[in-house]
Amino acid sequence: MPDQLGDLARTHTCGALRASDVGADVVLLGWVHRVRDLGGVTFLDIRDRGGITQLVVRENDALMGVAKRLRSEFVVAARGIVQRRSEETVNSKLETGEVEVLVRELRLLNEAKTPPFQLAEDASVSEDVRLRYRYLDLRRPRLQHNIGLRHRTTMEIRKYFDASGFWEIETPILTKSTPEGARDYLVPSRVHPGEFYALPQSPQLFKQILMIGGADRYFQIAKCFRDEDLRADRQPEFTQVDVEVSFARAETIFQLIEPLMQRVFKLIGREVALPMRRLAYAEALSRYGSDKPDLRCGLEIQDFSEVFRESEFRVFRQIVAEGGAVRGIVLPKGNAYSRGQLDALVDQARQMGFAGLVWARPGEPPSSSVKAIGEASLRAAFARGSASRDDLLLLAAGGAEGVSKLLGQLRLHLAKKDGLLDPDRFEFLWVTDFPLLEYHAEDGRWYSMHHPFTSPHPDDWDKLETDPGAVRAVAYDLVLNGSEVGGGSIRIHDAALQARVFRRLGISEEEAKARFGFFLEALEYGTPPHGGIALGLDRMVAILAGESSIREVMAFPKTANAIDLMAGAPSGVDPRQLRELHLKTQN
RNA sequence: GGGGUCGUAGUUCAGCUGGUUAGAACGCCGCCCUGUCACGGCGGAGGCCGCGGGUUCGAGUCCCGUCGACCCCGCCA
Numbered sequence: 326m327p328d329q330l331g332d333l334a335r336t337h338t339c340g341a342l343r344a345s346d347v348g349a350d351v352v353l354l355g356w357v358h359r360v361r362d363l364g365g366v367t368f369l370d371i372r373d374r375g376g377i378t379q380l381v382v383r384e385n386d387a388l389m390g391v392a393k394r395l396r397s398e399f400v401v402a403a404r405g406i407v408q409r410r411s412e413e414t415v416n417s418k419l420e421t422g423e424v425e426v427l428v429r430e431l432r433l434l435n436e437a438k439t440p441p442f443q444l445a446e447d448a449s450v451s452e453d454v455r456l457r458y459r460y461l462d463l464r465r466p467r468l469q470h471n472i473g474l475r476h477r478t479t480m481e482i483r484k485y486f487d488a489s490g491f492w493e494i495e496t497p498i499l500t501k502s503t504p505e506g507a508r509d510y511l512v513p514s515r516v517h518p519g520e521f522y523a524l525p526q527s528p529q530l531f532k533q534i535l536m537i538g539g540a541d542r543y544f545q546i547a548k549c550f551r552d553e554d555l556r557a558d559r560q561p562e563f564t565q566v567d568v569e570v571s572f573a574r575a576e577t578i579f580q581l582i583e584p585l586m587q588r589v590f591k592l593i594g595r596e597v598a599l600p601m602r603r604l605a606y607a608e609a610l611s612r613y614g615s616d617k618p619d620l621r622c623g624l625e626i627q628d629f630s631e632v633f634r635e636s637e638f639r640v641f642r643q644i645v646a647e648g649g650a651v652r653g654i655v656l657p658k659g660n661a662y663s664r665g666q667l668d669a670l671v672d673q674a675r676q677m678g679f680a681g682l683v684w685a686r687p688g689e690p691p692s693s694s695v696k697a698i699g700e701a702s703l704r705a706a707f708a709r710g711s712a713s714r715d716d717l718l719l720l721a722a723g724g725a726e727g728v729s730k731l732l733g734q735l736r737l738h739l740a741k742k743d744g745l746l747d748p749d750r751f752e753f754l755w756v757t758d759f760p761l762l763e764y765h766a767e768d769g770r771w772y773s774m775h776h777p778f779t780s781p782h783p784d785d786w787d788k789l790e791t792d793p794g795a796v797r798a799v800a801y802d803l804v805l806n807g808s809e810v811g812g813g814s815i816r817i818h819d820a821a822l823q824a825r826v827f828r829r830l831g832i833s834e835e836e837a838k839a840r841f842g843f844f845l846e847a848l849e850y851g852t853p854p855h856g857g858i859a860l861g862l863d864r865m866v867a868i869l870a871g872e873s874s875i876r877e878v879m880a881f882p883k884t885a886n887a888i889d890l891m892a893g894a895p896s897g898v899d900p901r902q903l904r905e906l907h908l909k910t911q912n
Numbered sequence: 913g914g915g916g917u918c919g920u921a922g923u924u925c926a927g928c929u930g931g932u933u934a935g936a937a938c939g940c941c942g943c944c945c946u947g948u949c950a951c952g953g954c955g956g957a958g959g960c961c962g963c964g965g966g967u968u969c970g971a972g973u974c975c976c977g978u979c980g981a982c983c984c985c986g987c988c989a
Contacts, residue, residue, distance in 0.1 A: 359951095363945060364944070366947065381948095384946070396940095414948075416949055442923050443922095443938070446938075449923090450923065450924075451919090451982090454981095508988085526989085557982085676916095677985095890981090
């Protein structure tokens with residue numbers, strides 16, 4: 326039978342006591358972190374969210390019997406007197422290490438089974454075990470820190486938006502399926518046989534309708550759901566800081582979000598320099614081979630097409646003649662790469678999808694493999710790329726965009742390998758002027774790159790019908806260290822333009838009405854110009870915490886197979902539940 | 913859907929080219945210990961080597977399949 330709390334009320338957390346508290350009669354409550362039983366005296370480290378404090382239980386004390394029973398992770402209440410430790414016994418590793426509590430009263434509030442992994446050590450434990458026993462992992466310093474940081478981040482965000490005149494408004498979790506975009510999670514309706522709610526992929530339409538409803542400035546820390554495959558930075562349910570502003574231009578959003586980032590990064594003691602850099606999508610792609618470039622390293626992609634237009638190297642010449650491109654990266658100090666490392670790199674490139682990767686070292690005569698290129702062309706290429714004797718030139722050829730994207734991957738690979746991505750640097754970037762549409766050859770139609778409510782750039786409206794691929798959107802992503810941490814746009818507020826975009830997407834009037842009718846109708850009742858952004862809270866906090874997976878900043882994440890190892894979700898359900906929901910499963 | 917890494921004690925790992933009784937550390941259990949703080953000392957328990965099949969005189973080790981965790985591609989308006 327465990328003891329009850331009785332009249333014991335916490336006076337301090339386990340991280341609070343200092344030399345100035347000596348003599349105080351205190352009550353501490355927490356878990357047994359570690360027991361050091363020396364026979365005549367027993368030291369107990371007890372732990373709560375605040376830290377660790379050493380308790381002392383001495384012989385001849387009636388309490389010794391209780392102390393001897395204690396094991397790791399038992400829950401205890403201790404009342405005692407704070408005493409100063411002698412100089413030799415001060416523990417500088419503990420915040421409370423100058424003092425200890427001489428126990429006068431000790432209650433065993435609960436026993437605990439031996440944990441499947443040690444909490445007191447910062448030992449490495451495989452992730453499935455951590456997830457299965459998430460409540461234990463949550464007691465360990467890493468998650469305590471990350472979850473606390475997440476709280477401070479959301480508080481900072483709330484304070485910021487409140488001070489900026491925003492209202493936090495909740496939007497429905499049970500909503501309507503809008504099958505464009507990611508796969509929906511569906512919720513069957515009991516009351517309406519054969520009909521379904523969908524969980525929101527984002528509160529997109531609701532926040533726009535809030536603008537129509539005069540909310541003017543809205544934000545929400547919103548759970549979103551997407552039934553797609555997972556990654557280190559993607560979970561089926563995740564949290565967006567969702568923002569929408571009436572009468573906003575893109576500039577309004579940038580100037581709103583930049584100081585927010587500044588405030589948030591102050592939480593980890595970092596100054597963010599403003600304004601942030603901006604890069605048009607097309608430039609990001611050609612210079613970095615990515616729409617979310619990591620700017621912590623240089624390694625820009627350069628174009629060498631002109632060098633090879635007249636070259637004696639047939640392969641490159643032909644690709645350029647056919648409208649392709651020869652592009653490459655100059656790797657500083659790359660001359661140090663051994664032949665074996667270069668072979669491995671070429672191999673790696675093949676796996677990434679490169680048809681071929683040519684390397685050449687300015688510092689030495691051309692190896693047999695690059696002789697075909699010709700000395701003159703090589704010299705011209707080195708000059709074009711300003712490659713010095715210590716450098717390494719890497720070249721690939723093909724369709725311009727494809728080659729850039731592959732080189733973008735290679736760039737990151739090289740940067741990681743050579744340790745060029747300083748984890749302690751934070752490079753923000755706005756990527757702007759995304760294309761409005763992208764063509765999918767499989768079904769021969771255009772799709773919205775962002776979503777169908779994104780405003781086309783006013784200068785490009787007339788190309789909607791004639792040259793859809795060239796239409797820019799007033800859309801922007803916030804990129805941090807190569808991670809997309811936010812994305813947004815100015816929306817279409819004119820029903821006629823919205824209809825035109827739907828037509829371009831091949832969505833008939835009836836179809837549009839069936840899917841978004843409520844929204845299109847609302848659009849006709851005096852919609853103010855508006856726009857906004859959604860920030861990926863999980864990714865943001867992961868970066869703040871220095872974690873490479875968002876699972877480390879979520880209290881209860883799912884595995885890569887979308888399973889909750891602790892709760893055991895998903896699971897089968899009672900046949901009666903299915904009947905009530907008018908559902909039958911196959912097989 | 914595809915590719916890769918990994919799966920051995922509660923945990924983290926070692927286990928060679930296939931060869932006696934599968935090891936270590938930490939944890940766990942018992943005894944001893946009055947100033948420890950990763951306490952220490954002595955003793956002990958603990959293994960479906962993920963699962964199924966195959967090759968072999970013999971499989972933790974080789975092969976095939978399968979399941980699970982992680983990473984990547986596809987997917988993620």
